[in-house]
Amino acid sequence: MAGGRSLEELKSELSSLYFPLSEATVQGWLSLGESVVPELARFLDNESSLIRNRAIVVLARFGRPAFPALERALKDRDAGNRRTAVVELSKLVREAIPLLMKALDYADPVAPDIIRSLGSMGALARDALPSLLAAIRCPYPLVCKEAILALGFIRQPLDVIVPALVAELRDERLVKVSGVPGSQPVLIPLAGFAESSLIDLGVEAIPHIEDERRRGRVNPQAAERIIARINKHERLNLF
Secondary structure: OEOOEOHHHHHHHHOOOOOOOOHHHHHHHHHOOHHHHHHHHHHHHOOOHHHHHHHHHHHHHHOHHHHHHHHHHOOOOOHHHHHHHHHHHHOOHHHHHHHHHHHOOOOOOOHHHHHHHHHHOHHHHHHHHHHHHHHOOOOOHHHHHHHHHHHHHHOOOHHHHHHHHHHHOOOOOEEEEOOOOOOOOEEEEHHHHHHHHHHHOOHHHHHHHHHHHHOOOOOHHHHHHHHHHHHHHHHHHOO
16 A cells, blocks of 8 residues: 555556646655556556656656666657656666667657757766767757757867867758747757857867867867857856
8 A cells, every 4th residue: 555545546546537647646656666667667558648658757756677668668659758758767867878878769859859858967978978979960950959069068078079069060051949939930050059069168178179270170260259259258257
């Protein structure tokens, strides 16, 4: 029994279409221990997308013991459920990285969400660096954009990240970006996101940018502009 409720009662609550998933129900499942994970994973076969979504949320709260089931959830036929699995796994931070990298499929509409989640982990996601470096060269501009931004959040090692971002300064493929509510989306070249990420790396990136300029890998005017903006941001941060 969990808080006075049996496993059958918890299963009934999880599968109810009339009430939202409550924290009490989640805690009820957790109180039964990881031995109930296989029983909970059976809900991933339910015809209802909503019920599968609820099961994903609860499974993620079990952490590592639920990883085999969550790996299945990352392949759910509903993109919204795959996105839920990504969001819930990202809360587990570093230990979820292998699952997220394994699920990364550039053609999947959830791919940008996976990369965004990895980037949000910052330096903890350094294990994902090879996947992100490959992603910036994929044929899907939206995926490339998220990978470029993620590199800026991960930050290290600069001798790997800066050259990769400098190479993207030549990428003129366009990405549609939503502006303020009510405004029309605008098209921004991937090169613009690469420049922003280089600036976000801060003053520690300047020697690496200058090295790329000496090697002829970046337009001198572009290098000067980026370095000037880095220095400007640094001065503003002093106040």
